[in-house]
Amino acid sequence: MQAWLGDDADLPTDGGLSAEQADAMIENVIGRYGLPFGIATNFLIDGRDHLIPMVIEEPSVVAACSNAARLFRAGGGFTTSADDPVMIGQIQVLDVPDIARAQSAITAHRDELLAEVNAAGGSIVARGGGARDIEMRVFPQTAVGALLVVHLLMDTRDAMGANAINTAVEMLAPRIEALTGGRVNLRILSNLTDRRKARAEGVVPANQLASADLSGADVVRAIVEAGVFAEVDPYRAATHNKGVMNGIDAVVLATGNDWRAVAAGAHAYAARDGAYTSLTRWWADDDGNLRGSIELPLAVGIVGGATRVHPMAQLALKILGVDSASHLARVMAAVGLAQNFAAIRALATDGIQRGHMRLHARQMAMAAGAGPEQVAQIAQTMIEEGNIRLERARALVADLQKE
Numbered sequence: 001m002q003a004w005l006g007d008d009a010d011l012p013t014d015g016g017l018s019a020e021q022a023d024a025m026i027e028n029v030i031g032r033y034g035l036p037f038g039i040a041t042n043f044l045i046d047g048r049d050h051l052i053p054m055v056i057e058e059p060s061v062v063a064a065c066s067n068a069a070r071l072f073r074a075g076g077g078f079t080t081s082a083d084d085p086v087m088i089g090q091i092q093v094l095d096v097p098d099i100a101r102a103q104s105a106i107t108a109h110r111d112e113l114l115a116e117v118n119a120a121g122g123s124i125v126a127r128g129g130g131a132r133d134i135e136m137r138v139f140p141q142t143a144v145g146a147l148l149v150v151h152l153l154m155d156t157r158d159a160m161g162a163n164a165i166n167t168a169v170e171m172l173a174p175r176i177e178a179l180t181g182g183r184v185n186l187r188i189l190s191n192l193t194d195r196r197k198a199r200a201e202g203v204v205p206a207n208q209l210a211s212a213d214l215s216g217a218d219v220v221r222a223i224v225e226a227g228v229f230a231e232v233d234p235y236r237a238a239t240h241n242k243g244v245m246n247g248i249d250a251v252v253l254a255t256g257n258d259w260r261a262v263a264a265g266a267h268a269y270a271a272r273d274g275a276y277t278s279l280t281r282w283w284a285d286d287d288g289n290l291r292g293s294i295e296l297p298l299a300v301g302i303v304g305g306a307t308r309v310h311p312m313a314q315l316a317l318k319i320l321g322v323d324s325a326s327h328l329a330r331v332m333a334a335v336g337l338a339q340n341f342a343a344i345r346a347l348a349t350d351g352i353q354r355g356h357m358r359l360h361a362r363q364m365a366m367a368a369g370a371g372p373e374q375v376a377q378i379a380q381t382m383i384e385e386g387n388i389r390l391e392r393a394r395a396l397v398a399d400l401q402k403e
């Protein structure tokens, strides 16, 4: 590990979070919990090189992601796009005497309601964000009667925006009750942030995929087949999307964003048409090269919350060099596509266990108490013996200690 960032940003060696900062973040703090912070390389996104900070406990992810990005680079890198950062806040209205009339009343007062939210001001409005629209959805028959659900759409600019949208819907609730004659129950954001999607697409030239045993065309076909498997079968889609989220969540975590929110949005979006499906698509283009795309909601910010408080999140944003929340979301989409490619390429060719063995052996060696200078040697011995087990690692550590 090297503190390579230069004079102004030496890499903290203690996880970057002081006990005082941790104590201010949550309740009943008894300590801090470290995770590896790595950098994925080779990412060319919209013509610009990016280094990708990733925080994750799982071996192989960072290496696989970097390797995948190298292959996409040979196809020109990733092309990405993102929607405006629009969050959805929900207001649940019950006991509405006349739903059609309530809807008309809200529509008639739409501009006034939006103005009311924006007049409350705040940093998001100051930065050009604010309430954009109101939509309504009706569930005529539920176990608790008819529901009118009012959606406030709010552009939260560079913030994830949970606080802003929750404040706004709480503020609007009494007005909604007055306009509808109903009773408001919940007022909370939706994590299905489908107005805030990011997309990435890229090509891996078939000739980059050839191996000793398989032609490039064979590998393209096998990857497309793997992609279709996840499109049609929810059992496979869950695992496929877990691989996508291996990449995305690692960047979400590194940048101090809310990975539960991002995961909830991703999986809800994957089930948007009633059947859970893949977040990515893979196909062979007219030249026989592999093309992949991804689209998912990504509600992430570069201001506010832990992104501001956690020194490592600040460092991660600096490494990324992103200038907006949308830029961060676009980078994450590219990372998700790369990670998915790496996983299904491995699965559709060698299988993933071969690559995992070396890292697994290293982990066993460390778990057995091997010092940093002994880990590689012990791992290598276990690989050669085909016996990668904790007991064997312990015996090898004991042997080395005797020497």
Ligand code: MEV
Pocket (backbone or CB within 6 Å): 058, 239, 240, 241, 242, 243, 244, 246, 343, 344, 347, 352
């Ligand atoms: C393991 O963390 C992720 C994979 O299972 C993803 C996949 O199956 O596509 C390898």
